[in-house]
Amino acid sequence: MTKPLKIALLGCGVVGSQVVRLLREQESDLAARVGAPLELVGVAVRKPGRKRDAEIDPALLTTDAESLVTRDDVDIVVEVIGGIEPARSLILAAMASGKSVVTANKALLAEDGATIHRAARENGADLYFEASVAGAIPLLRPLRESMAGDRVQRVLGIVNGTTNYILDKMDSSGASFTDALEEAQALGYAEADPTADVEGFDAAAKAAILAGIAFHSRVTAADVHREGITEITAADVASAKAMGYVIKLLAICARSDDGRSVGVRVHPAMIPRSHPLAGVREAYNAVFVEAESAGRLMFYGAGAGGAPTASAVLGDIVAVARNRIANTRGPEESTYADLRVHPMGESVTRCHVSLDVADKPGVLARVADIFAKHDVSIQTVRQEGRGDDAQLVLVTHRASDAALSATIESLREMDIVRAVAGVMRVEGDETP
Amino acid sequence: MTKPLKIALLGCGVVGSQVVRLLREQESDLAARVGAPLELVGVAVRKPGRKRDAEIDPALLTTDAESLVTRDDVDIVVEVIGGIEPARSLILAAMASGKSVVTANKALLAEDGATIHRAARENGADLYFEASVAGAIPLLRPLRESMAGDRVQRVLGIVNGTTNYILDKMDSSGASFTDALEEAQALGYAEADPTADVEGFDAAAKAAILAGIAFHSRVTAADVHREGITEITAADVASAKAMGYVIKLLAICARSDDGRSVGVRVHPAMIPRSHPLAGVREAYNAVFVEAESAGRLMFYGAGAGGAPTASAVLGDIVAVARNRIANTRGPEESTYADLRVHPMGESVTRCHVSLDVADKPGVLARVADIFAKHDVSIQTVRQEGRGDDAQLVLVTHRASDAALSATIESLREMDIVRAVAGVMRVEGDETP
Structure with a gap:
């Protein structure tokens, strides 16, 4: 010894x-x-x-x-x-x-x-x-070592327990964000000042670290597009639920289609209830890793706590x-790939959009035209209600976030659109 | 370079x-x-x-x-x-x-x-x-390295894709074992001679490797209690389904309550549909690791394929x-703990038992008495049917497998028990 x-x-x-x-x-x-x-x-x-x-x-x-x-x-x-x-x-x-x-x-x-x-x-x-x-979840070592012979395409995970607790509570009980946050605070899952968690700063830091390791590049917190969950309403959660989705705060690190850059982002998104991440309850964490040879892996466990x-x-x-x-050392930081971190606009995602519209003939055609002008293709559309309560609910196919944002902007300017009632990105549902 | x-x-x-x-x-x-x-x-x-x-x-x-x-x-x-x-x-x-x-x-x-x-x-x-x-699932490296500062209590997993595919097919379509096996063979998930998979040899080898690493002891395939899935019937699967359970072939490596020995076993078991392993479909693998400090971790992914x-x-x-x-080497085999591998009889599990019984007053009391004599406590019991079709369905609390086996033997000898219609271990449902 x-x-x-x-x-x-x-x-x-x-x-x-x-x-x-x-x-x-x-x-x-x-x-x-x-x-x-x-x-x-x-x-x-x-x-x-x-x-x-x-x-x-x-x-x-x-x-x-x-x-x-x-x-x-x-x-x-x-x-x-x-x-x-x-x-x-x-x-x-x-x-x-x-x-x-x-x-x-x-x-x-x-x-x-x-x-x-x-x-x-x-x-x-x-x-x-x-x-x-x-x-506690072994994640960096597997990424850094076990997957060193593979090509990671995407990391998609729930890496903040506080926000997952809040969103899970909103989903299971219909609570408002404020009530769910208060409960999380009472139980010690959220701090007195919850900013770092609910505004996504904590998740963004983790996303930067994960992306750096997964893509062998230097990624900092400033590179991460970040949106928190403070504006998620009980109505958003209920509407997602009605469609078979659940809202989660996701950290997403994804290689671009051409493989030359990566996007790193933290934002709430709707995922299908059948997706394994949808079953991650309370303050648990789980991370999906998609690699070229290994396929889809998931790591699940307690993401915080002493x-x-x-x-x-x-x-x-x-x-x-x-x-x-042994007079040796572990693997050094690996940044040889030196991929560009692209801005949010270049990230590819899908969007769920609810529009309050005038119930007149031709409305759908005009709305669809706006999507087409921005090169955003529509996967599903359905009309709910009639007359003054008419609502169009659309889910797009994959498009750049810039195109999706521009589409939303154009929709807001349409006279037949009374209001863009809800916009939420959709992830984990890879219908092409 | x-x-x-x-x-x-x-x-x-x-x-x-x-x-x-x-x-x-x-x-x-x-x-x-x-x-x-x-x-x-x-x-x-x-x-x-x-x-x-x-x-x-x-x-x-x-x-x-x-x-x-x-x-x-x-x-x-x-x-x-x-x-x-x-x-x-x-x-x-x-x-x-x-x-x-x-x-x-x-x-x-x-x-x-x-x-x-x-x-x-x-x-x-x-x-x-x-x-x-x-x-592809990074599992040995996390167990051997990431968890080297923790005390693993139990490893519970689906480590054979072929049998999971067969059982999943039986569960989702009601197919018989033979039909599900044929489908698995047609799709390349099962070999022409499926013995190594369906009799649990493959899973037992993996269980031995996992147990050795998790418990820092030498464990060989011969130490592993092994039961395959060839005798699982469509009726077993349907009956489990009706109770909110699903049958999976599990590899279980567990420390004894006193911490001095480990049990390593592969057998089919009923797990609650709410358990994360219940959602592991088709030929996927997933392994739960329970450790003293880390809590419950799960690793999920493709368990086979080129x-x-x-x-x-x-x-x-x-x-x-x-x-x-770097002129160094990775961690050596660690067997310092040298825990005894105990026989199946010492492993602690729970049991689901269906009995065809005569529908007479006093039957339940006499059956319950047999359980009590073997120190096996009953969690739930319900009677189904009446008269000649009467069936008692019991689920026990945790007990040694030896006590459970002895109980079943005694039940078989009772005149009021026409047949022990089904016996299946229950895992992943830790009501104490």
Whole structure:
């Protein structure tokens, strides 16, 4: 048995506390799996006096994170503080002094992954971040390693548990967004300030990380088209339900038809109830990966929470520990493909549109003409109600988002269209 | 760029042909991901003249596999012949001469994994075998690496596409086993001799591999309790359907309640239609992993087929190629926990039992008494029909399989029980 590998933990909140607990409870298993004991030698926190979920020897606590990450005896630095600073500086300092790094920090990797990955490469340091996307679900390692011999075409997933909980609640109980959000907050699934979740920032960061790995290119949070779920109404949900669809907040990373660029976007979309993602309930996450040879794969599990996220962190700790013993490191960031990230307008999707129209002869012909002018082909159309209540409900075939948006704009300008009552993208229903 | 890594392929059937195609079609991507070109330098086949799915330079073909695997210039040997011999001897020879090995051979690993893993260790050789279980689905790497910091409690999965296709067809169309099997054969989902699939041998080999990895113990095919699906009738399927269940052939690897042993079994079982595995249709595979911290994870995808299996093989080729360049190797077999594999009688499950009984007062009391004597507690019971057609349908709570079997035996001996009309285990429905 080799000498102990020493771990410094940055942050001791919901995830950090579970990391501490698991390192202790699984001590002998971890030692057997790594080939050396893992020893927690320091925990950097802002408030040492604060009550925590895990019992921690007070002697391990420190407020001096800078010194901890460069301590001579530390082998592995585990960062679960989150946010950009001081996490970035601490990770860079750790790598510069030869430590291996495990992080769960999606915001940092999505905003400034380039800096972090470059530092890893320059310092020959290991950088593992499985916990940054989809919590306990093994997703980055399979994408980065198991699928390294395949060509990923599309990643389509539910990667934010809070919004999935809210949308699932709206779907199952008919609740409004506000009521569902309040319930999610009461149950601890949503934060007091839910902006990062409900506006799609969290999902967008994860989408950037997923896209970068899946397409071997550099993708940042700023490249991601992002729409949240705050404007989804109970009526939208009911209308989707009536048509056999459910509304989910999706993260979609897709190669363009010519293979030369990728689109990365987060927005609510209707998916058919028969689609496996439709059955993802409550705060669960699930990610579909479509690859040329492997076909469609799905990964499902708990996307957040202390213990599930800590499970992913521990898996990474074991990996970097094994690498240190073998004097090697895991795969570096791979961005060789360097695909262009195209704007939302170039992404291809489908659209569900409800129009309040005057019930007059020729209305459908004139509406259809607008779609045709924008080269958007209509898959289904049906008329509901009569007279003043007449509504046209259309679902398009695949078209560029720019063409779809332009079509909607033109529809709004038509005198026979009283209002565009609803517009929602449709995904996961690949009728060509 | 480093000098090319040279690959020898053993076998060029359904999977091998796709490996050849993908190595050619993805040449530049693979080189970029590995950091060196991958070059196919030889393909061992039995019949060089045979028509194949992939175009292969005839100069690469050889019938002399023994010489190919020890050729000085070969770095990586990819074995997709299947079966025990000559695959085993060739893999051992390859390792002895310093090659890295990628194999899809579940039968060999399940029957004699000890020999193969020992040879890998003694020769310092890499051994990757993702394709041996669940085709394209990344499963072994996540279990072996991503979950290395967690404690797996149970693995529950559909790992044989042929039997899932047959059972799904029986469920959706009411077909008999024989008719569904014939359809599967006509569509190429089942072989002319379907024994390995329908008798559960294929699933048992995969269960042994999964259990060994998940529980860090040595598990062989002989340790696996195995029952096939040949005796499932259309009536069984219909009766399960009426109760809101579906019959699936499951591979179950579960830690005992005291954590000291594992049970590994393959048998048909009823699962509730609300269970995610119930929605796995046609020839798809899906595996549930339950771990202490991660909770429930599911992996879903194509479990067989040339291209999907080749995707997993290529992922492993990239991994061993990277390892060779970095002069390191992947994680060794981990059997430190050395858990006892307990016999089926010690496995804990639930049972659905239909009894043809005489419709007399006191029947239920006497039947219930038999369950109680064997310490098996009844969850639900209902009586169907009256008079000569009376049937008692019972579902038990969790009990050892030995107690359940003994209960059934005692029921068969009762004068008031005309026949035990149906017995089926129930899984995936954890009412305690």
